[in-house]
Amino acid sequence: MAFDKRVLMEDEYIVARAKKSNMFLMPPFFWIIVALVLFIGWNSWFESDESRPYVVGAFAAVWALGFVNRLLHQLCTELVLTNKRVIKQFGVLRRDVVDVRLLKCGGAVSNQSWIGRMFNYGTVSVLGAGFSLGVSFIDDPFEFSKAVTKQLEVSQSGFALDPQSNENI
Numbered sequence: 001m002a003f004d005k006r007v008l009m010e011d012e013y014i015v016a017r018a019k020k021s022n023m024f025l026m027p028p029f030f031w032i033i034v035a036l037v038l039f040i041g042w043n044s045w046f047e048s049d050e051s052r053p054y055v056v057g058a059f060a061a062v063w064a065l066g067f068v069n070r071l072l073h074q075l076c077t078e079l080v081l082t083n084k085r086v087i088k089q090f091g092v093l094r095r096d097v098v099d100v101r102l103l104k105c106g107g108a109v110s111n112q113s114w115i116g117r118m119f120n121y122g123t124v125s126v127l128g129a130g131f132s133l134g135v136s137f138i139d140d141p142f143e144f145s146k147a148v149t150k151q152l153e154v155s156q157s158g159f160a161l162d163p164q165s166n167e168n169i
Contacts, residue, residue, distance in 0.1 A: 007087060007089070007097055007099065008082065009084065009085075012082050012083060012084050012085070013082060013083055014080055014081070014082055015081045015082055015083055015147060015151050016080070016081040016143075016144055016147035016148070016151075017078070017079070017080050017081070018078070018079035018080070018081075018124055018135060018138045018139075018141075018144045019138065019139045019140075020074045020077060020135075020137055020138065020139070021119070021120075021121035021137045021138060021139045022074075023115075023116075023119050023121050023137060024070055024073075024074050024121075024136075024137035025067065025070050025071060025074065027066075027070075028063050028064075028066035028067035028069075028070055029067055031059075031063040031066070032060060032063045032064060032067060035056055035059045035060035035063060036060070038056050038059075039056040039057075039060070072092050073090075074137075076089075076090060076091060076092050077089070077090040077135060078090070079124065079133075079135045079138070079144070081144070081147055081148055081151055083151065083154075083155070084101065084102060084155070085099045085100060085101050085102060086099065086100050086102065086105060086126045086133060086148065087099040088133055088135065098133060100126065100128060100131065100133055102151060102152055102155040103155065103156075104128045104129060104131075105126055105127070105128045105148070105152055106127050106128050106129065107126075107127055107148070107149060107152065108124060108125065108126050108127070108144070108145040108148035108149060109124070109125045109127060109145070110122055110123070110124050110125075110141040110142050110144075110145040111123045111125075111141070112141060116141075120139060120140055121137050121138060121139055121140075121141065122136075122137075122138060122141035122142075123135070123136040123137075123138065123141060124138045124141045124144050124145055124148075126148060
């Protein structure tokens, strides 16, 4: 789902956009593969059982629903840095938008697990006085965190970056 640009104010432009990692989809995908292996190998491991299709099919259906849930979450969650605000949009049928002015932000924090370091994904949280605006499973979280820090310095210094410049990130 594309970023809803109607939330942008006059003279506001996008500086950086956080992209959700495809690793977010791996846990339910893994369990769907396990269910398929169980379904195919059931006859060779156990005595023939008439309940096999129902048991394995039920597990596969639950994991497939989990996969669809995560896929919709990945497609419909966005974290965007503009020259004036940090904006988080999320939701499928109902769209929620949370935005924080850069003047209220104190910085950005990036966290990566050891698996996140291997596949270059992690969590980014933008911190301020009494709030934390975060999104997990972000590709290259340190790059987005660096862009937030740079934009905070620019907004506090009073200078504006050129929106067409490649030096925004």
